[in-house]
Every structure is written in C-alpha cells, then in structure tokens.
Amino acid sequence: MATMATESGGLTALPAPSGRAGLLGTLRSEFTKIRSVRSTYWTMLVLLVVGIGLGALITGVAAARWNQMGIAERATFNPTRNSLVGLYFGQFVIVVLGTLTITSEYSTGMIRTSLTAMPRRGIMYVSKAAVFTVLALLIGLITSFAAFFLGQALLASTHDTTTLSGPNVLRAVIGGGLFIAVCGLFAYGIGAILRHTAGAISTAIGLLFVLPIVVNFLPASWSNDILRWLPSEGGLAIWNTRQVPHEFTAWGEFGVFLAYTAAILIAGFILFRKRDA
Amino acid sequence: MIEVRGLTKRYGEKVAVDDLSFSVEPGKVTGFLGPNGAGKTTTMRVILGLDYPNRGTVTVKGKQYRELDKPMREVGALLDAKAVHGGRSAYNHLLCLAQTNNIPRRRIDEVLSLVGLTEVAKKRSKGFSLGMGQRLGIAGALLGDPSVLMFDEPVNGLDPEGIRWIRNLMKTLAAEGRTVFVSSHLMSEMENTADHLVVIGRGKLIADCTVSEFIAQNSTETVRVRTPQIDVLAKAVAAGGGTATSNGDGSLLVQGLSPERVGDIAFDSGVRLHELAPARASLEQAFMELTADSIEYQASAGQDGQGQAGPGAAAPVQQGSGGKQQVRAGEVG
Numbered sequence: 001m002a003t004m005a006t007e008s009g010g011l012t013a014l015p016a017p018s019g020r021a022g023l024l025g026t027l028r029s030e031f032t033k034i035r036s037v038r039s040t041y042w043t044m045l046v047l048l049v050v051g052i053g054l055g056a057l058i059t060g061v062a063a064a065r066w067n068q069m070g071i072a073e074r075a076t077f078n079p080t081r082n083s084l085v086g087l088y089f090g091q092f093v094i095v096v097l098g099t100l101t102i103t104s105e106y107s108t109g110m111i112r113t114s115l116t117a118m119p120r121r122g123i124m125y126v127s128k129a130a131v132f133t134v135l136a137l138l139i140g141l142i143t144s145f146a147a148f149f150l151g152q153a154l155l156a157s158t159h160d161t162t163t164l165s166g167p168n169v170l171r172a173v174i175g176g177g178l179f180i181a182v183c184g185l186f187a188y189g190i191g192a193i194l195r196h197t198a199g200a201i202s203t204a205i206g207l208l209f210v211l212p213i214v215v216n217f218l219p220a221s222w223s224n225d226i227l228r229w230l231p232s233e234g235g236l237a238i239w240n241t242r243q244v245p246h247e248f249t250a251w252g253e254f255g256v257f258l259a260y261t262a263a264i265l266i267a268g269f270i271l272f273r274k275r276d277a
Numbered sequence: 278m279i280e281v282r283g284l285t286k287r288y289g290e291k292v293a294v295d296d297l298s299f300s301v302e303p304g305k306v307t308g309f310l311g312p313n314g315a316g317k318t319t320t321m322r323v324i325l326g327l328d329y330p331n332r333g334t335v336t337v338k339g340k341q342y343r344e345l346d347k348p349m350r351e352v353g354a355l356l357d358a359k360a361v362h363g364g365r366s367a368y369n370h371l372l373c374l375a376q377t378n379n380i381p382r383r384r385i386d387e388v389l390s391l392v393g394l395t396e397v398a399k400k401r402s403k404g405f406s407l408g409m410g411q412r413l414g415i416a417g418a419l420l421g422d423p424s425v426l427m428f429d430e431p432v433n434g435l436d437p438e439g440i441r442w443i444r445n446l447m448k449t450l451a452a453e454g455r456t457v458f459v460s461s462h463l464m465s466e467m468e469n470t471a472d473h474l475v476v477i478g479r480g481k482l483i484a485d486c487t488v489s490e491f492i493a494q495n496s497t498e499t500v501r502v503r504t505p506q507i508d509v510l511a512k513a514v515a516a517g518g519g520t521a522t523s524n525g526d527g528s529l530l531v532q533g534l535s536p537e538r539v540g541d542i543a544f545d546s547g548v549r550l551h552e553l554a555p556a557r558a559s560l561e562q563a564f565m566e567l568t569a570d571s572i573e574y575q576a577s578a579g580q581d582g583q584g585q586a587g588p589g590a591a592a593p594v595q596q597g598s599g600g601k602q603q604v605r606a607g608e609v610g
Contacts, residue, residue, distance in 0.1 A: 011387050014380065014422045017350040021378045029376035036369035037362060109360040112327055113417065116354050118377040119326045119343035276328040 026118050026127040034101065034131055043097040044139050047090050051143035052150060054086030059151040066158045079162045080172050080241045083151020087176045087239060090143060091183040092205060094136055098184030099191040099200045101132045106195045111277050121273045129188055129265065133181055140180025144239070148173045168241040171250065175238035183208065183235060186261045192268030208232045228253065231260040278303055278456050279324060279425065283333035286319050293319040295480040301458045303424065306451045308471030309460035312568050316480035317460040318356070321429050325354055337425055349378040349421030355428045358410035363403030367394055367413050370402060374417055388416040407434035425456040432466060444470045464564035478568045495567055500539045503528040503552035513546040514539065528552065
C-alpha cells in the first residue's frame, strides 16, 4: 500500500444529516449493486442470445423445410409462438439472475454490510425486487420483440407470417417480456426464502419446468385439471396467441402465475424481515 | 453511545449471550474482550440489528439501530472484512452503501484515500488481501462520519504496519470524541489501545472497568526477593500478612504485600537483600486467568501435555475473586 494516513485527517465535513434513509436512496443503491457485478451482464447477454437465437433457429428451419411440410402441419404452424420459443429457455436464465439478486448477498456476506447501511429491511427487499423487475422487464421485452421481428423476417419466404396487429400477437409479444420478468421475480422470492443460490435455482426450475412434466405423466383426466393451476402453464400462456385446451384464457393463466409469484414474494418478505441476517 | 441491557441471545439450544448489560461511552476506546466463542460478534450483530435478541434491549444513541434516521451517519461498523461482494469494485461497494444514506460521492474518494485504497478503487475486491479487505471495511465504516464506531477483530490477519495504523486510527477517532467499540480475543491488543474494557466469557459479563482497574484487580502482585536468609525472611513475611513461596533458586516469591512493605519487613528483621523486584502478571495473563474457565472450546489436550478442563468444569470466575488458579488453557489467541 502506498500511503497511509495515521489519523482521520483529509476528510472534509459532511453536511448535517437531514431526513431519513428511505426508498429513493435504497433504489439507487440497489441499481448500483446490480449494475456493478459482471454476472448481471453475462446473464443478460445469454438471455438475449438464447431468447433471440433459438427463435431464429426454429423459424429458419421451418422456412427451409416449408415445402416439405404437409397441409396439416402448416395449419398448426404458429409463427408468433415459433419466433418466441427462445423465451422458454430464457426463463432459466432469468431465474439465475433473479436468484442471484438476493442470494449473492448471503453467499458473499454482503447482506451484513447492506443491512447495516439500510436496516429497514422491508425497504431493501422491495427496492431490490423493483430494480430487478425493471431490468428484467426491459431485457425481456427487448428479447421478445427482437425475436418476434427476426422470426417473421426469416419466415418471409413462407408467406405465413404475422404482424403485431394480428390476433393476440401484440399481447403475446409483450407477454413474452412479462413472462421473463415474472419468472425472475418468482426466483427472487424463492431465493429470499432459501438464501442459497443453488438450492433456490433448483427449486425454481423444479417448479417451473419439472413439475409440469411430472403432471403430464398423470392420466389425462387428472393432468387436464391440474395443469391449468400450475405456475408454469400460467407463464407460458401469456406469450401464446392460441388458447390451450383445458386451460384458462391467457390472462387468466397469467393471473395464476402472478398469484403464485405474489405468494412466494410475500413469504420471502416476511422471512427477510423476521430472520436473523 | 451504546447501551446493552439484559441482552440474551440463543441460537437454537445454544445460549450465545446470557443476560449481558454494559454501556459504551464516547471519547474513549472501549475494548470488548473475550475468548473465541464468548459472544462478542453476536453482541455486535444484535447492536446492529442484524440479529434479534431473545430478551433485553440494545440502543445506540438512545434508539434501536433500525430506528436511526440515517444509520451510517450515526454508526460505522466493520463486522467482517469478507462481508462484501467480491465481484464489485471497491468504489462501487462504497457507492452502493453511500447511496442508501445520501452520502455525497466525494466522501467515497476521501475515505478511499484515507485508508490507502485509491489506486485499487476500480479493482474488484475479490483480489484484495485480507489487509486491504479490512481497509475497505473501515472505509465503509467511516463513510458517514459516524459518532459511534464498532470494529470486530479489526487487526486479524494484518501485518504490523497495518495493526499500528488501526490502533492509531481508533485512538484518533476516540480523541475526536467518538464512541469506539472494538472487539478482540487478544488482551495484548487491547493493552495498547483501549481505555476501558468490557470482558465477557460464555456470553456473560466478567468485567467492566478501566484497563488499569482490570490490571489492579486481576493480576496478583508478586514481589521477588533474593536473600541468603530465606527462612528468616519467609517467617517475617508470614508474620506481616504475606505469603512467601520458595522459588527453588534461592529466591522467594512474596504475594499479598507491596514491594515497599517487603523491603521494610526485611529491614526490620535485619535480613540482607540481594534483589527486590516487583513482578506483576501481565494483562494477558490476567485475562487468561479470568477467562480460563469460561472458554467455550477447551483444547482436548495441550501440545505440551497441559492438563485439560472439561467445558462444564467450573463456573465463570467472578470479577475480583483473584486470579490464583493456574492457566489451564493455552489456546486463547
């Protein structure tokens, strides 16, 4: 170390404190936190690549073999859904970022410093979630719109493309962004409950990805009744232009997903405030 | 100023802090001393609102920590140099702390310069040495120009230069009228820094006094005398109210009498002295004697075959009961 002061000289006096540390400062602090670590940029980059790239791959392949496709296959082809398919995998990426937003505080020990600076925990919990939501929604919307337009461009030769003014299309493309944001918040809440990165990511993926697979193995008479109540189906419906049989409407399904997410976030909020840090 | 009243904190079945009360006054360095596992860190965590007490109250400047309007402007704490996100640069670490309390950015540059981290401010703290990590933690503690400072084992892992720097810093901060509360498991560290001591063992208060009182009360004053007339002197000392034990090398160790008194007794009994030296137990030893029975984790066997004491063997030694037992555990520190 080059220089060491031996007394607290060199410090200029701070203005007398006024007011109370609150939401605004904590929001700024949480934004600084999320923008100042590399994992944020990596996960967002991966989300863009996966979210846009997979849709491009699927629509590109569809366009290439369009002439071999039969009437029935063409009839069920959904240009919106196919261009957005990367979002399905994008959910895992945002689950990682949502989890890390809170669990990295625990894995690094930063939580002790953070809560010393801002001991009103509810404010910190909400600020963290808010900053993350804005970021996730933004990157989700960018991914969704980019994937949609790129997919339609790649499908141009098939003359089976759609536009944002097509039936349910705008809702589906915006829904893609909402889906990404809510998946991330779902994971954030689980992260707050479990306080452990790997555990929270596995749990979130288990609930969003593995659970519907398990339910699909049940007899159809059961799974038809259960699936529409799962958080995963709720998330997937909002970026689908078509109604899935046995399920609620897109907004109804999304409401189910939101309800689960809200319940988890509230549980996380209570535990975040009550437990020893 | 920090007030701890009747604090009890349990983790499951384990009682970490047991009905602890003390206060920390401004304008001096108060050492918080105890063996590893005595409950020092737990107490500090409760003061900072990180852990909730099972019983009792803790206030800083008359308020619960979480009720402070701008906590960083009142209290600066270094709990653990590793309590940072290693992927974040030193500057951004301090920035995200400063923003919560509306502390202006220029202050970040100032504290970085004060602790000597300006050149590595943009580097991720993952690559920092332990000493640099401690400095970053101290920079964070000083950000809000707080009147109360708390440091948990701040010199751990520091080189001698760093230790000296922290000592001077703590003294300077106290001289500026701030409350400085610093924990350590090393008596020698406090001997050079602290004005006041709060000593705990197994979560209970053992002593709360000034450093000089602590020495006076807890180190038995021994006088070493060498004389060709050992037997005569031993009798005279015993008659005078002291205890004399032969040291085996032709000298006597006298306890319970001042050096002046021993000299007078020798003169009165016509005993010729070749040496008369006060030998006061070091503060370190006093501390070890006081806390020997309250050490949570006794080594099962010392390397040199020292005796072992079961963890539940004895009740904590009360303050002022004298430190006459042999030190049984050599593993303090």
